Amino acid sequence: MxxxxxxxxxxxxxxxxxxxxxxxxxxxxxxxxxxxxxxxxxxxxxxxxxxxxxxxxxxxxxxxxxxxxxxxxxxxxxxxxxxxxxxxxxxxxxxxxxxxxxxxxxxxxxxxxxxxxxxxxxxxxxxxxxxxxxxxxxxxxxxxxxxxxxxxxxxxxxxxSISLAAASVRLAGQLFEDLSDIKVLFVGAGEMIDLAATHFAAKNPKAMTVANRTLERGEKLAGRFGAEVMRLADLPSRLHEFDAVISCTASTLPIIGLGAVERAVKLRKHRPMFMVDLAVPRDIEPEVKDLPDIYLYTVDDLAHVVQTGKxxxxxxxxxxxxxxxxxxxxxxxxxxxxRSVPLIQQLNAQTDEWRALEIARAKKLLAKGESVDDVLEALSRGLTQKMLHGALAELHAGNAENREATAQTVSRLFLRGNLPKEQKER
Structure with missing residues (x-):
């Protein structure tokens, strides 16, 4: 194993x-x-x-x-x-x-x-x-x-330590002079977005909105922060409203495409937009990073920020x-x-089988009228013979070197309190 x-x-x-x-x-x-x-x-x-x-x-x-x-x-x-x-x-x-x-x-x-x-x-x-x-x-x-x-x-x-969520706020603070003047959109409603919303809420932004595929779950998160909630399907038409976008969903494909961001940039008249993609796989198409006035960071981009205090x-x-x-x-x-468990299980199974055989034999003798003392004597002798048979056979088999090794093993197993002095010292 x-x-x-x-x-x-x-x-x-x-x-x-x-x-x-x-x-x-x-x-x-x-x-x-x-x-x-x-x-x-x-x-x-x-x-x-x-x-x-x-x-x-x-x-x-x-x-x-x-x-x-x-x-x-x-x-x-x-x-x-x-x-x-x-x-x-x-x-x-x-x-x-x-x-x-x-x-x-x-x-x-x-x-x-x-x-x-x-x-x-x-x-x-x-x-x-x-x-x-x-x-x-x-x-x-x-x-x-x-x-x-x-x-x-x-x-x-x-x-x-600085979390990825806290690092997002720190980077946003480097782009925007006052975080209380920005509108923040959180895409998703999982644990990472929860952490990010907690950190941004501490900066008292002008507005916070949660977009999620399941409206009920989005409402639950938004309610904790006094935020608005919207359907994920409405994101492309409203993306331009937000200065910061933090996204982390379980989608297997990007949910914020290059075209949607290009339209948002035009509607924002080239005011900067801060975007953080905390999802793996990506939520935001990587080409978005090349657009003017877009500041896009992934989880790997945040690595150097979170090293602070390391x-x-x-x-x-x-x-x-x-x-x-x-x-x-x-x-x-x-x-x-x-690793010894299989051997222990085999030993237990073998001894249980021997015990069952000897008990069955003892019951037959008792049924025939044999004395209890004689039956107990036969039972104990039968068990000890079965238990010692393999060891005794090995002691009589093989060459002298093998018999010596077997003798030492048998002594350790069966004569713990009666080992010769020279064997105790080995």
């Missing part, structure tokens, strides 16, 4: 390639079922997909890794060679360390950001719903969550790594013990 991980993230793959492998939360369950059905041995599997990463964790035969790369490449419409050139594969302690670092926010674009922990928990629940979680991955992720909690409470890893957190990173090291060692010790 091996634990392995296959993934791409913001440090190994460009935004457009990551977009090909982005999965909405409701896609994880069917995707995992499709992956596992394509593998002969049906390994335990979990899929984590965020704007910065897509990772598959499995517990099973490592030979499945090559097939998984091919399957994932086909799903994303790229060649296996291209995916391999941007992917990383990790096994056992390296896979565990990576999972613990991801959960703790050490592998995020925003060092120490807390959102990833909730996203991992959502991924685990989706894997459970898909019937893809087993004992090994359950242990891996529960230990990941425990390590992340200890890192949060024992270090200052989250101190001074140096102040390096001491906390070192402390977090110590906690993670201990967590990895404990998990690997548990995993090593799990």
């Amino acid at each position: 091996s634990v392995w991980a296959l993934g791409i993230n913001h440090t190994t793959a460009p935004l457009d390639l990551r977009g090909r492998f982005a999965f909405a939360l409701d896609q994880i369950e069917p995707t995992l079922k499709g992956l596992r059905s394509s593998l002969a041995r049906q390994p335990e599997a979990t899929l984590l997909s965020t704007c910065n990463r897509t990772e598959i964790y499995c517990a099973g035969d490592r030979s499945d890794l090559g097939h998984t790369i091919e399957w994932l490449a086909q799903h994303g419409g790229v060649s296996p060679a291209l995916l391999r050139s941007h992917a990383y594969t990790l096994e056992n302690d390296h896979a565990a360390r990576h999972a613990f670092r991801v959960a703790s926010g050490l592998d995020s674009m925003v060092l120490g950001e807390p959102q990833i922990l909730g996203q991992m928990k959502d991924a685990v629940r989706a894997a459970e719903d898909a019937g893809a979680m087993g004992t090994t991955l359950h242990q891996l992720f529960q230990r990941s969550f425990a390590v992340a909690k200890e890192v949060r409470t024992s270090t200052e890893i989250g101190a001074h 140096d102040n957190r390096q001491a906390a990173v070192a402390q977090a790594e110590v906690i993670i090291d201990a967590g990895v060692q404990n998990f690997m010790h548990w995993l090593d013990q799990r």
Whole structure:
């Protein structure tokens, strides 16, 4: 049994390639079922997909890794060679360390950001719903969550961090002299837009509007901030009204096209428009960035902004790594013990079979009128003979060297309190 991980993230793959492998939360369950059905041995599997990463964790035969790369490449419409050139594969302690670092926010674009922990928990629940979680991955992720909690409470890893949402406000402040004079449009109603709206609301903009495909969900978010709500279908005709547009939806295709933005620029008479595309895959066509008076930023463009304060957190990173090291060692010790489980199960099954045979024989003797003492004596003798038969046969078989090794093993197993002094010292 091996634990392995296959993934791409913001440090190994460009935004457009990551977009090909982005999965909405409701896609994880069917995707995992499709992956596992394509593998002969049906390994335990979990899929984590965020704007910065897509990772598959499995517990099973490592030979499945090559097939998984091919399957994932086909799903994303790229060649296996291209995916391999941007992917990383990790096994056992390296896979565990990576999972613990991801959960703790050490592998995020925003060092120490807390959102990833909730996203991992959502991924685990989706894997459970898909019937893809087993004992090994359950242990891996529960230990990941425990390590992340200890890192949060024992270090200052989250101190001074700047989220992508906060970075958006900071960049907007560099373009507009007074954020209280701008109108902001939020496209989508998920967690990232919620965070962005919270940060912008703190600057008291002139107006805030939420556009969402589902009007009810948009109204719920807009109501918290005293914002207007509009249908996503109305966006092209109203885009020119807004000075800042923050978009993050689960759409697989861009929802704000070049033509719509060109028309908005003309209607705005070339007043600048600030746009942030936090979605993976993109919500805004990349060509929009080349338009005059448009300032478009993607999640990757925000990377240098969120590095502010990173140096102040390096001491906390070192402390977090110590906690993670201990967590990895404990998990690997548990995993090593799990490798003995099949043998233990076979031993228990064998001894249960012997016990059942001897009890059945004892009942027959009692039914024939044999004395209880004689029956108990026969039962105990029968059990001990069955248990010792294999060891005694090995002691009489093979060459002298093998018999000596067997003798030492048998002594450790059956004569724990009576080992010769020279064997105790070995």
